[in-house]
Amino acid sequence: MPRIENDIKLDFKDVLLRPKRSTLKSRSEVDLMRSFTFRNSKGSYRGIPIIAANMDTVGTFEMAVALHQFTLFTTVHKHYTVDDWLEFAEKHPECLESVAVSTGTGDGDFEKISAVVEAVPQLKYICVDVANGYSEHFVHFVRDVREKFPSHTIMAGNVVTGEMVEELILAGADIIKVGIGPGSVCTTRKKTGVGYPQLSAVIECADAAHGLGGHIISDGGCTCPGDVSKAFGAGADFVMLGGMLAGHSESGGEIIEKNGKKYKMFYGMSSDTAMKKHAGGVADYRLASGVWLLEEDYLASEGKTVEVVYKGPVGDTIRDILGGVRSTCTYVGAGKLKELSRRTTFIRVTQQLNTVFGNDS
Numbered sequence: 001m002p003r004i005e006n007d008i009k010l011d012f013k014d015v016l017l018r019p020k021r022s023t024l025k026s027r028s029e030v031d032l033m034r035s036f037t038f039r040n041s042k043g044s045y046r047g048i049p050i051i052a053a054n055m056d057t058v059g060t061f062e063m064a065v066a067l068h069q070f071t072l073f074t075t076v077h078k079h080y081t082v083d084d085w086l087e088f089a090e091k092h093p094e095c096l097e098s099v100a101v102s103t104g105t106g107d108g109d110f111e112k113i114s115a116v117v118e119a120v121p122q123l124k125y126i127c128v129d130v131a132n133g134y135s136e137h138f139v140h141f142v143r144d145v146r147e148k149f150p151s152h153t154i155m156a157g158n159v160v161t162g163e164m165v166e167e168l169i170l171a172g173a174d175i176i177k178v179g180i181g182p183g184s185v186c187t188t189r190k191k192t193g194v195g196y197p198q199l200s201a202v203i204e205c206a207d208a209a210h211g212l213g214g215h216i217i218s219d220g221g222c223t224c225p226g227d228v229s230k231a232f233g234a235g236a237d238f239v240m241l242g243g244m245l246a247g248h249s250e251s252g253g254e255i256i257e258k259n260g261k262k263y264k265m266f267y268g269m270s271s272d273t274a275m276k277k278h279a280g281g282v283a284d285y286r287l288a289s290g291v292w293l294l295e296e297d298y299l300a301s302e303g304k305t306v307e308v309v310y311k312g313p314v315g316d317t318i319r320d321i322l323g324g325v326r327s328t329c330t331y332v333g334a335g336k337l338k339e340l341s342r343r344t345t346f347i348r349v350t351q352q353l354n355t356v357f358g359n360d361s
């Protein structure tokens with residue numbers, strides 16, 4: 001029988017942080033650097049734990065070079081070739097400590113990720129990324145990657161519940177990507193009715209991961225610097241950004257000009273645009289009887305394509321995000337980002353902003 005959980009689950013838009021007395025005089029006193037040692041790989045990390053998403057319009061080599069200057073991290077999308085990685089490693093060896101190579105779990109993905117990691121042995125991070133992290137096949141794939149690469153730090157997702165976080169950590173993953181449906185170009189909730197409000201997902205999954213010595217990434221749902229702070233306040237070890245980093249010079253895609261304005265394309269990796277670009281179209285399906293379904297029956301992409309106003313170099317956006325998180329810390333008295341979750345009290349609200357003059361900043 002279907003059941004309804006009585007607990008109310010919350011998104012970033014449903015809460016604000018309660019301010020608290022602080023001894024900090026300026027946001028310049030706030031230390032955003034974090035240091036982690038990972039449960040399974042035993043590898044170490046030090047940096048500002050904000051990550052560019054592994055979308056081909058965001059997780060580019062150009063983005064990795066730009067974010068490395070701020071000690072931020074990039075999960076590079078999976079569509080670069082081994083030769084592309086070799087060229088990047090030769091030109092920017094200093095960036096290899098702050099990037100992950102991404103893979104799916106389809107035919108040929110294990111062989112390709114093996115080839116990339118063997119060609120560029122300086123790589124320390126592997127991101128195993130699928131839209132639905134609840135399949136046994138996915139867990140087995142993560143276990144196989146751990147067996148093949150025992151000292152590499154493995155990111156894996158996406159999931160939104162504690163029991164799956166625990167299963168993936170026990171299967172060998174170090175950092176679990178949390179988020180189903182919150183992304184700006186994700187249509188999973190609309191197409192499938194499946195999802196989980198991101199704030200509650202982060203709180204619950206962080207609790208599960210930290211109990212086993214694992215870590216989590218809050219992936220999706222951030223629309224402004226305040227949301228990044230809320231994700232950290234909820235217990236996320238890392239926060240992954242897609243839409244907030246789209247539309248920049250370092251983002252993938254060509255600049256489009258319309259009516260005197262410049263735009264860049266941004267799309268979800270399960271969108272029709274992405275699947276046509278990388279896989280020749282949306283996957284089709286055959287009934288057990290052997291009858292192929294009509295195209296309109298199986299067309300079920302779970303992402304959309306939008307045109308984002310061109311924003312120029314990503315540096316200004318990064319400074320705005322980091323400045324916002326630092327200001328959050330001064331409001332709650334957290335001298336270090338590490339302290340933010342311990343200093344966070346969320347208040348449920350019915351309205352975030354005064355929008356009398358619109359939503360623009």
